[in-house]
Amino acid sequence: MPDLSRRRALTAAAALAGATALAVPAARASDPTHDHGASHGSHDSPAAFDEIYKGRRIQGRPSSGGGHHHGAGYTVSVDGVELHVMRNADGTWISVVSHYDPVSTPRAAARAAVDELQGARLLPFPASPAN
Amino acid sequence: MTVRKNQASLTADEKRRFVAAVLELKGSGRYDDFVTTHNAFILGDTDDGERTGHRSPSFLPWHRRFLLEFERALQSVDASVALPYWDWSTDRSPRSSLWAPDFLGGTGRSRDGQVMDGPFAASAGKWPVNVRVDGRTYLRRSLGTNVRELPTRAEVDSVLAMATYDMAPWNSASDGFRNHLEGWRGVNLHNRVHVWVGGQMATGVSPNDPVFWLHHAYIDRLWAEWQRRHPGSAYVPGGGTPNVVDLNETMKPWNDTTPAALLDHTPYYTFDA
Numbered sequence: 001m002p003d004l005s006r007r008r009a010l011t012a013a014a015a016l017a018g019a020t021a022l023a024v025p026a027a028r029a030s031d032p033t034h035d036h037g038a039s040h041g042s043h044d045s046p047a048a049f050d051e052i053y054k055g056r057r058i059q060g061r062p063s064s065g066g067g068h069h070h071g072a073g074y075t076v077s078v079d080g081v082e083l084h085v086m087r088n089a090d091g092t093w094i095s096v097v098s099h100y101d102p103v104s105t106p107r108a109a110a111r112a113a114v115d116e117l118q119g120a121r122l123l124p125f126p127a128s129p130a131n
Numbered sequence: 132m133t134v135r136k137n138q139a140s141l142t143a144d145e146k147r148r149f150v151a152a153v154l155e156l157k158g159s160g161r162y163d164d165f166v167t168t169h170n171a172f173i174l175g176d177t178d179d180g181e182r183t184g185h186r187s188p189s190f191l192p193w194h195r196r197f198l199l200e201f202e203r204a205l206q207s208v209d210a211s212v213a214l215p216y217w218d219w220s221t222d223r224s225p226r227s228s229l230w231a232p233d234f235l236g237g238t239g240r241s242r243d244g245q246v247m248d249g250p251f252a253a254s255a256g257k258w259p260v261n262v263r264v265d266g267r268t269y270l271r272r273s274l275g276t277n278v279r280e281l282p283t284r285a286e287v288d289s290v291l292a293m294a295t296y297d298m299a300p301w302n303s304a305s306d307g308f309r310n311h312l313e314g315w316r317g318v319n320l321h322n323r324v325h326v327w328v329g330g331q332m333a334t335g336v337s338p339n340d341p342v343f344w345l346h347h348a349y350i351d352r353l354w355a356e357w358q359r360r361h362p363g364s365a366y367v368p369g370g371g372t373p374n375v376v377d378l379n380e381t382m383k384p385w386n387d388t389t390p391a392a393l394l395d396h397t398p399y400y401t402f403d404a
Binding site for chain 1: 170173174177178179186243244263264265266267277278300302303304314315321322323325326333334335336337
């Protein structure tokens with residue numbers, strides 16, 4: 001089970017990195033994925049993250065706007081499937097699986113999605129009749 | 132003339148007819164079109180971009196028209212049916228008759244949130260969740276789990292007391308009646324009820340739960356109540372606002388109606404009280 005222990009280590013490291021980023025914004029510079037989208041968007045985009053939460057890989061990173069949906073400026077995924085997220089005017093975040101309940105960060109939105117999904121796979125959006 | 136009644140006062144026959152009409156729309160595929168439309172606006176409405184169905188002044192007229200469309204669809208199946216409303220400040224318990232097996236069915240089981248009774252339970256075979264954001268095809272709820280309390284009447288009254296309809300920046304950061312009713316600011320009425328119900332009601336595909344219509348019919352009734360309390364207060368903005376539906380601008384997806392045309396509900400329906 002070396003993979004499992006590696007995942008656990010990653011999770012712990014990511015949690016630590018998240019805590020550091022909150023306390024010291026400069027810590028973002030040490031995040032290797034942060035610079036990919038740092039220059040995009042009008043918002044000060046939150047740092048990237050990558051962790052295993054409740055057995056599922058959640059990732060987030062700043063992204064360019066436009067494309068196939070409105071420019072959120074930040075992309076979140078659960079096990080590699082994009083989770084539609086949105087930033088509110090006050091800086092809080094929601095996702096399509098928790099749309100009426102703002103949380104403080106995109107990572108919190110990703111964790112709330114994993115909680116809500118109870119192990120179910122996420123479908124690519126936009127939602128359409130999928131029989 | 133359509134009369135929208137409090138769900139708590141419906142007769143057994145009225146409940147049966149409402150449920151049958153909803154199931155008929157579901158079976159014909161028409162129901163899922165409403166879910167798809169709602170989710171498209173949920174995904175598209177943003178605080179700093181175009182916004183029509185949510186987080187904007189047109190939240191109320193948009194949902195008024197959306198409910199009218201759904202009610203007309205129900206009436207094409209059974210002309211006697213009207214949308215009931217759920218006064219969640221009064222019927223605030225999972226034990227309310229709303230959640231009985233002869234109406235909407237109850238909360239979901241703890242293991243996976245699956246609703247196990249009532250006409251919309253997956254086991255009844257007539258309510259597949261087709262327009263969805265995840266792999267689960269069954270109706271889910273977790274009444275009172277994600278937030279403990281539904282809004283109280285005192286909280287409702289505190290929002291009805293706000294005399295200004297809406298305010299710049301016309302989004303989730305606004306002060307005023309609309310945004311406090313919607314719930315992005317303050318005591319949180321509409322948003323909190325979605326969260327209290329849980330399951331699909333907490334997601335962008337919330338009309339998958341038939342309680343969506345009863346919730347919004349009550350939000351709509353609160354708008355009418357607010358108008359009676361503040362006869363001098365008007366829908367704003369009145370014109371020239373980028374990304375926002377002004378009083379006399381047409382609304383997507385219909386493009387044939389304006390907030391001004393929807394301010395008075397009485398040409399379309401009245402309430403029981």
